Amino acid sequence: MSHEMSTQHATRVGARPFNHNQSQAAEEEYDRLRNLARQEASNRAACLQRSQEAYANGDGAAAHALSQEGKEHGAKMEMFNKQASEFIFRENNADGRAAADTIDLHGLYVDEAEEILEERIRYAQSHGQTHLHVVVGRGNHSPDHVQKLKPRVEQICRELGLQYHTESNEGRIYIKLDGSPVEMQHVSKWDGYQTHPGYQQPPWHPQHAQQQPQHYQAAGEGQYGEAEKVARGLLSRLINKLLRMLCG
Template identity: 40%
Template sequence: MSAAPAVDRGVLISDPQYRKFRDLADQAYKKRQELSNKSQQAYKQGDGKLAHQLSEDAKKQLKIAEDYNFKAAEYVFIENNADSDGNEIDLHGLYIKEAEYILKRRIVAGIQRNESLLEVIVGKGNHSPDHIAKIKPAVETLCQESNLRFHIDPKNSGVLIIDLKGARIPQSWNDIQPIGAYIKPQGAYTQSSYNHQQPQFQQQPQVQQQPHYQQQPQYQQQGGYQQQQQQYNNNGNNNNDDLVKVLQQILCGCLNLLKK
């Protein structure tokens, strides 16, 4: 078990590359808001053409923001889970909606595999700007609302342990595509197999509404990400190998749910 040192991986949220992606996303969100305000002003002044153009520009900034948040979530998730045990998942550095979406899918997969428990590394908020934990209370609320039994690790308050034995997840979770649904046996995963599987995933209702994410294979072409994924796939993890292999698929849906 590596729960105690694993929490210290949360310092990655101050990693320059991670912060760069999040900061660029924030800048794009601000530009989007400015353009949206200008569009409304132009419309009120009777300049429909200008209002439309500004509105389109605002949409472009929204996509830019979502793309950068995608990169940030992908980067921090892979790094933080690279040395996790098979029954662990580290949510450090993810926004709440990102963390909730991924955790639900991990729980579904764990129940299907008859796993007894899942250790969720939520942190203590030590690395948050205001030193207030955000992921931990969100995960606790998710478990309470879903009638999932859980407790805080007595040895580490930054780890929440969810009891999966006999767990009955909400009916709505049954429509969520489980992690590993498109995973080939270990060692059979390749770049081409991912590209072949992805359109099948995009046909799911949750993803159909996010066409801008369907055009994001370029993220897998990033050399740094390929190196991270290769290192991760070679470390012998089982369940979390599945997480990395479908990381981009599950993030496609969750990032569109993220509201600034």
């Protein structure tokens, strides 16, 4: 789903985008992309303001031209934010930095992290994965040390009917993907990235969910099938997003 990431409502999780020691070049590239997006957001706002002024002055042609220019800046803003989110996600989840059952959302805006996590959950469920560790950060580098991503991840779990538990360092959440209760012996203590012994999962990136066919287990007696549970959860997510847009 396409959405705007303006400087007014986009919130990055933490002031430090990387979860590991990263090269200065990588830091600079990430900041470059986000700064370009902020510039385009500022240009868009200026164009829309001028468009409104032109319309109020009776210059419809100028108002229309400025409105179109504002839309172009908005499209560029989304493009740069998308490039930045893909770059940071790729860096933080590269081979050797995250285990097969772990997804790291550091450095993403909340809405970006939400979309990627939803895709990751669907992909994992379609491949029979029973759990997922989600790195959300502890909010140490956020304003007032308030965790912004963790509440959204917990909300996603509730709306999808998934059980979850905060792990020992409070910066990671363990999610059960099959709807069953969390077994505490499987909730890892934070010591780098961990996974269950012998567990293997196909490689994944945010585009996989759109490319791979989904296969769900048949419904058990007295239970909804996996496909129906996912569909119900996604419908609930859509309704809540629409409500947030209307109330915002």
